[in-house]
Amino acid sequence: MPELSGGPALPQERRVVTAIPGPKSQELHARKQAAVADGVGTVLPVYAKRAGGGILQDVDGNSLIDFGSGIAVTTVGNSAEAVVRRAAAQLADFTHTCFMVTPYEGYVEVAEELARLTPGDHAKKTALFNSGAEAVENAVKIARAHTKRQAVVVFDHGYHGRTNLTMALTSKNMPYKHSFGPFAPEVYRVPVAYPYRWLTGPENCAEEAAAQAIDQISKQVGAGNVAAIVIEPVLGEGGFIEPAKGFLPRIAEFAKANGIVFVADEIQSGFCRTGQWFACEDEGIVPDLITTAKGIAGGMPLAAVTGRAEIMDAAHVGGLGGTYGGNPVACAAALGAIETMRELDLNARARRIEEVMKPRLQKMAEQYGVIGEVRGRGAMIAIELVKPGTKDPNPEVTGALAKACHEEGLLVLTTGTYGNVMRFLPPLVIGEDLLNEGLDILEGALAQQA
Structure with a gap:
């Protein structure tokens, strides 16, 4: 489902042209560290230039798939026409x-x-x-x-x-x-x-x-x-x-x-x-x-x-x-x-996102013992990561998975009291092709950790 946009459409495709973060983001991050209080952390120091639909484009020209929505904020996408x-x-x-x-x-x-x-x-x-x-x-x-x-x-x-x-x-x-x-x-x-x-x-x-x-x-x-x-x-x-x-x-x-x-x-x-x-x-x-x-x-x-x-x-x-x-x-x-x-009936769109994401995540859970549970509703979905064969929280693998996804151009967020949950909050206007491509990247990252 394309986002209604008030300006030139942002191509809805993942594009990785530099290391992530790239050189311009690294330069900006150095300025951030000099000027912004250390207590203001950053999940992924890629500096945004444009965003829309399911894509976030950085100052280096990389286009990342957005599974975060600015922590559930850009539900209607960035720059929705209305x-x-x-x-x-x-x-x-x-x-x-x-x-x-x-x-x-x-x-x-x-x-x-x-x-x-x-x-x-x-x-x-x-x-x-x-x-x-x-x-x-x-x-x-x-x-x-x-x-x-x-x-x-x-x-x-x-x-x-x-x-x-x-x-x-x-x-x-x-x-x-x-x-x-x-x-x-x-x-x-x-x-x-x-x-x-x-x-x-x-x-x-x-x-x-x-x-x-x-x-x-x-x-x-x-x-x-x-x-x-x-x-x-x-x-x-x-x-x-x-x-x-x-x-x-x-x-x-x-x-x-x-x-x-x-x-x-x-x-x-x-x-x-x-x-x-x-x-x-x-x-x-x-x-x-x-x-x-x-x-x-x-x-x-x-x-x-x-x-x-x-x-x-x-x-x-x-x-x-x-x-x-x-x-x-x-x-x-x-x-x-x-x-x-x-x-756009975004309630229906959220339910469709669940229909796409949950079965694929369940299949990953069956294959990879590090996923203890898949849960959530609509476009508020998560996997809890554990040490295989137990329910012991596994924040180390959670962090490594997030890092691997980031490097491939997929923005994901972690959460949880024990730091062992990966949460997925895509904009509700994201296209299903990007949704599935993001899940492909996650599955590849899981395979590397297994």
């Missing part, structure tokens, strides 16, 4: 007024779209922000204002951001939390239903994990003290973990029964990524609040908290906002991204 058209028109009108000073229609339109798209037919309201971490932090603020409680419950392997509160909510220490404490208090972590690693087996996972989580909340925190339960319907940085079926509904039921705000963090999994507008729809969950970012605006910085109107209205006037939150250009881009998702 995104470019709407954002350019807004740029020509004005770039900023601050919605809290003099508002504008685009912000309201995005809020109206989110009310239509998010699960549930109840009255909803939205507040817009800049990043996923801001959205999660504000969801907690809103839940605390609504419930007059303080405690927040999160889950093993969860990731929610890099601000102080969201670092506290995040499970993984390195690189997200190490040396950055002390963290915000009143955060409690409980087990998640991780089928592949559940000690008594996947068939018992949902029931046992839910029982353990609820018991810990009830005994160690007290349900009456909990303002919010925050969970990713598919855990992203934790390793693309799909909680065992039945776990999320049980947690949502517990929250409802105890007056706890159930927050679905859909920052990575939302906006068609899993083959539905939002991943929580898979089990019919209607969250009280839903946080979104990443795929919402075609690459422009925008995030949102959307939820039940009576909960969203709990914060006092002036209690929510931010100078750049709901920037008019970002709002225009979001409306273009949503237009593209509808026009």
Whole structure:
């Protein structure tokens, strides 16, 4: 499926003409190391010049197949026609007024779209922000204002951001939390239903994990003290973990029964990524609040908290906002991204990507014992890599595989609490020829490691 583009079409073919990274990228990277703080890391130091469809072109003229989408951001591709058209028109009108000073229609339109798209037919309201971490932090603020409680419950392997509160909510220490404490208090972590690693087996996972989580909340925190339960319907940085079926509904039921705000963090999994507008729809969950970012605006910085109107209205006037939150250009881009998702039926496209990728990855798993599990939905797919014959995490092979793919012109990302998961997040507009070529490169890299 070709990307709608506002400029000259970028050829949709892999092209490797230098070593990766090439000499111009290496020169730029030297400048980066001199000018940019070391804490800002880089997965692959090839410096982008153009991108579109399923291709990222670097300054050396290499064209890489993109299995990363800027970490699930360019769902509609880079420079989708509707995104470019709407954002350019807004740029020509004005770039900023601050919605809290003099508002504008685009912000309201995005809020109206989110009310239509998010699960549930109840009255909803939205507040817009800049990043996923801001959205999660504000969801907690809103839940605390609504419930007059303080405690927040999160889950093993969860990731929610890099601000102080969201670092506290995040499970993984390195690189997200190490040396950055002390963290915000009143955060409690409980087990998640991780089928592949559940000690008594996947068939018992949902029931046992839910029982353990609820018991810990009830005994160690007290349900009456909990303002919010925050969970990713598919855990992203934790390793693309799909909680065992039945776990999320049980947690949502517990929250409802105890007056706890159930927050679905859909920052990575939302906006068609899993083959539905939002991943929580898979089990019919209607969250009280839903946080979104990443795929919402075609690459422009925008995030949102959307939820039940009576909960969203709990914060006092002036209690929510931010100078750049709901920037008019970002709002225009979001409306273009949503237009593209509808026009191209990108939910169906995500499901087709799964149909192509999963069977091929399963065949690789049968051939190569280093793949412990293939999992995910839509265009949010992963393989967990282990030491053959065990479930021991194998981050060394994961890193080597990623490096081999990069050298052949395939951009892939790694993730997971144990650093042993390779995740695949192609733009939903990628062509099937590129999708299959990328899988060929991965299979070749696996053969080298076997």
